[in-house]
Amino acid sequence: MDIVYTIWLRSMKRYVRSKSRIVGSIAMPLFLLVFLGFGLNSVVSTTSLGQQYVMFLVPGMVAMSVLFTSVFSGIQIIWDKQFGFLKETLIAPVSRLEIMFGQTVGGATTAVIQGIILMVLAVLLGMRINNPIGFFIALGFMILVGISFTAFGIAIASRMEDMTGFQLIMNFVVFPLFGLSGALFPISSLPGWLEPITLIDPLTYGVEGIRYGLTGVSQINPVISAAVIAGFAVAMTGIGAYLFRKVSL
Amino acid sequence: MTIAIHVKDLTRRFGDLVAVDQISFDIELGEIFGLLGPNGAGKTTTLSMLSTTLEPTSGTATVMGIDISRDQDGVRKAIGIVFQDQSLDEELTAWENMDFHGRLYRIPKEIRLQRIDELLRLVELFDRRNDIVKTFSGGMRRRLEIARGLLHHPSVLFLDEPTLGLDPQTRNHLWEYIETLAKEKNITIILTTHYMEEADRLCNRIAIIDHGKIIALDTPTRLKDSIGGDVVTIQSPDTAGIATALAAPWINRMETHDGEVILSLKNAEQHLSTIVTRLNEEKIPITSISVHKPTLEDVFLSFTGKTIREQDMNKRDSMRMHFRMMRH
Numbered sequence: 001m002d003i004v005y006t007i008w009l010r011s012m013k014r015y016v017r018s019k020s021r022i023v024g025s026i027a028m029p030l031f032l033l034v035f036l037g038f039g040l041n042s043v044v045s046t047t048s049l050g051q052q053y054v055m056f057l058v059p060g061m062v063a064m065s066v067l068f069t070s071v072f073s074g075i076q077i078i079w080d081k082q083f084g085f086l087k088e089t090l091i092a093p094v095s096r097l098e099i100m101f102g103q104t105v106g107g108a109t110t111a112v113i114q115g116i117i118l119m120v121l122a123v124l125l126g127m128r129i130n131n132p133i134g135f136f137i138a139l140g141f142m143i144l145v146g147i148s149f150t151a152f153g154i155a156i157a158s159r160m161e162d163m164t165g166f167q168l169i170m171n172f173v174v175f176p177l178f179g180l181s182g183a184l185f186p187i188s189s190l191p192g193w194l195e196p197i198t199l200i201d202p203l204t205y206g207v208e209g210i211r212y213g214l215t216g217v218s219q220i221n222p223v224i225s226a227a228v229i230a231g232f233a234v235a236m237t238g239i240g241a242y243l244f245r246k247v248s249l
Numbered sequence: 250m251t252i253a254i255h256v257k258d259l260t261r262r263f264g265d266l267v268a269v270d271q272i273s274f275d276i277e278l279g280e281i282f283g284l285l286g287p288n289g290a291g292k293t294t295t296l297s298m299l300s301t302t303l304e305p306t307s308g309t310a311t312v313m314g315i316d317i318s319r320d321q322d323g324v325r326k327a328i329g330i331v332f333q334d335q336s337l338d339e340e341l342t343a344w345e346n347m348d349f350h351g352r353l354y355r356i357p358k359e360i361r362l363q364r365i366d367e368l369l370r371l372v373e374l375f376d377r378r379n380d381i382v383k384t385f386s387g388g389m390r391r392r393l394e395i396a397r398g399l400l401h402h403p404s405v406l407f408l409d410e411p412t413l414g415l416d417p418q419t420r421n422h423l424w425e426y427i428e429t430l431a432k433e434k435n436i437t438i439i440l441t442t443h444y445m446e447e448a449d450r451l452c453n454r455i456a457i458i459d460h461g462k463i464i465a466l467d468t469p470t471r472l473k474d475s476i477g478g479d480v481v482t483i484q485s486p487d488t489a490g491i492a493t494a495l496a497a498p499w500i501n502r503m504e505t506h507d508g509e510v511i512l513s514l515k516n517a518e519q520h521l522s523t524i525v526t527r528l529n530e531e532k533i534p535i536t537s538i539s540v541h542k543p544t545l546e547d548v549f550l551s552f553t554g555k556t557i558r559e560q561d562m563n564k565r566d567s568m569r570m571h572f573r574m575m576r577h
Contacts, residue, residue: 006352014340084336088397091302092353093325249302 003094007102008109011073015110025069026117029061033122036184051215058122059138059211060183063145066115067203070146071174073107074153074240078163087249100154100244104237107150108143115142119214130216137222138213141229145206148233151240158243181207187219202232251278252314253405253437254299259308261294268294270461271308276439276454281431283452284441285545287560291461292441293333296409299439300330313404326354329398333409333441335390337382343369343393344378347400354401361400368396372426388419392426399434406430408440412447420447427451443557445545457549459560464552469545476543476551477501479517481524483510484536494531495524502551511550513543 015022037054044053080086089099119127119138129135156169180194181203190198198204209225212218218225254276261269269291276282284292297303299310301321309316315323337346344365351361369375372392382390391411398406411427412420428451431438442448448455449469456466465472478501485491491510492503499520502513514520517540528535549557 002355003353006349009352010338010341010345010349013345014338017340083339084332084334085338086336087302087332087334088336088338088350089353091300091325091330092350093322094353249297 003098004102004105007089007099008106011103011106011110015113022114022117025072025114026065026121028068029064029118030121032064033057033061033118033125037125051217054125055127055215056186056211057184058119058127059214060181060207062115062118062122062138062142062214063181063183063203063207063210064178065118066111066142066145066206067149067174067178069114070107070111070149071153071156071170073110074103074150074155075157075160075163075166075169076107077103077154077157077244078160078166081157081247082162086247090247090249096245096247097241100241101237103154104147104150104240107153108146111146111150112139112142115146127214129214134213134216136213138210141206141209141213141225144226144229144233145203145210148202148206148229148236151233151236155236155240155243158240158247177201177203180204182219183207202229205229205232252276253278253280254282254310254312254439256295256299256310257308259295259298259310260306261291261298261303262306267461269298269305272456272458272461272463273308274456274463274466276437278437279431279435280453281427281438281440281451283448283455284439284458285443285445285448285452285455285549286441286458287443287557290443290458290560292443292458293409294461295458296330296407296439296441299324300328300407301325326401327403328405328407329401329403330407331391331394331398331409331411333413335394337390337394337397339383340381342379342381343374343385346382346393347397350397350400356401364400364402368399371430372396386419387415388423391415391419391423395426395430399430399436403436405437405439408438410441410443412442412444420444424450443561445549445557449545455545457545457552459549459553465548472545472548473543476547477513478515478543479513479540480543480547481512481514481517481521481538481540483512483524483528483538484508485510485528485534486536487533490531490533491528494527494533504551504554506550506554511547513547513551 037057041053077086180198180201182198187195187198187204205220205225205228208218208220209222209229212222252275257273258271259269260271272295284295286292294303298305299312299317301317301324309318311317312324313327315327317324341349347365347369351365366375369378372395374389374393374396385393412423415423427438430436440451452469454466454468455472456463483491488505488508488510492505495503500512500514504511521540546556553560
């Protein structure tokens with residue numbers, strides 16, 4: 001545990017110092033929330049959502065900031081590789097598993113903090129959380145999404161030599177995961193053939209879970225959502241740990 | 250005599266390339282031992298195997314009696330390492346880098362805090378301890394890495410090209426630190442370098458390594474003595490003529506190399522006029538003539554037939570070729 005804590009502590013120190021990154025990664029979901037939310041609010045029929053579109057969008061944007069921050073945190077291992085710091089960690093008499101867990105917990109923590117910041121901003125924009133338990137349910141889902149995608153980032157980073165493939169991963173893996181997740185629109189409004197694809201996207205369950213927590217309404221049973229995203233978190237951590245073990249100096 | 254590092258027939262292959270070829274040597278406790286050779290000679294590969302980050306293809310080695318293949322964590326606890334490339338977290342302060350290391354090696358808090366202060370003072374970075382490493386110069390970073398490598402009180406310190414890319418002044422400064430360390434901490438140091446002066450100044454014993462093999466191993470003094478006296482270098486358009494004109498029993502060694510004739514002889518100053526007279530009689534033109542005490546460069550040249558710089562060039566060219574081939 002002490003090693004996991006050590007690596008987590010480093011992530012936190014780096015996070016707190018990277019003011020521009022904190023602001024930078026909150027800007028995109030916040031702008032989307034404002035532009036899409038208020039822009040489409042009067043256009044989108046509220047009957048199918050049971051709420052205002054802008055409020056429907058909040059959980060999706062929270063999920064988005066958690067998703068992008070966590071993938072980026074995981075992939076940052078490549079920087080450590082390039083700047084040599086990974087050597088310092090890997091030469092120490094500690095197990096790879098501890099290092100990987102530390103990185104995962106650290107990345108997930110920063111991602112969840114980013115999500116909470118966005119939630120606070122949403123409250124300032126008029127969102128109301130119905131009950132405090134709902135907040136903690138949403139928080140639980142955010143943690144699971146954070147762990148899943150930090151581990152995903154670590155898995156990718158373990159196989160990449162430099163940041164050149166980063167854009168590719170972001171555009172062809174992370175963005176489609178986000179777009180298909182029902183963060184921007186209700187799953188039921190999709191054409192029939194697209195719905196199964198949405199349902200195999202693990203992020204869908206994360207978004208739905210957060211939405212259930214924050215608004216009390218979701219299209220997927222929150223218990224199923226919790227089971228799927230938890231299973232995905234375990235699987236990704238396993239894959240990440242396996243690939244990280246193979247990283248050579 | 251106690252052995253700190255014992256290496257027996259250690260070999261590492263990368264595909265067809267034999268990077269390290271059946272090397273064997275022992276390093277005594279408290280010794281500063283140098284691996285000297287051009288880039289790509291196999292120095293870093295050897296160090297990587299000894300520090301358990303690379304598995305040997307064959308052969309064995311022990312560090313402080315611990316087998317590098319059997320007990321990797323045991324070896325890792327016993328060694329401190331300063332890599333060739335920087336390995337600090339630039340976003341953290343000097344103190345935080347030290348603290349991270351101390352925690353990774355599970356040093357109890359009180360001892361950790363005390364040692365960090367002590368070591369930062371030793372490398373004269375105590376006043377800068379709360380500054381972000383990004384603001385540090387190359388020399389300061391190196392000193393911090395050395396301090397960090399010592400934090401868990403290793404028995405053996407590995408220094409891979411400790412002064413590579415540093416300016417001469419900083420290099421001198423760093424040498425003083427390393428010398429002080431060896432004396433005060435009574436620690437065994439193994440370092441790789443391709444700087445002759447560095448090996449000469451710091452090391453008790455040197456293994457000259459080329460193409461993965463150890464071609465000579467001794468104290469710097471004895472290696473230089475093996476040349477057979479002083480070195481006289483004569484530049485001339487007619488190097489072949491010199492060889493025949495100067496065949497004399499007091500010349501211990503004569504080599505023609507790149508438009509120069511290099512002679513080794515005892516008391517060169519006394520023989521200099523004889524050499525010049527003889528060459529004048531034979532009407533062999535002399536472009537320049539110089540005398541110097543033998544250096545490790547001469548030793549390397551006499552063992553390999555090439556200067557270390559030429560070897561570096563060759564390696565670089567073949568690397569470039571290699572990359573070009575990989576790309577196509």
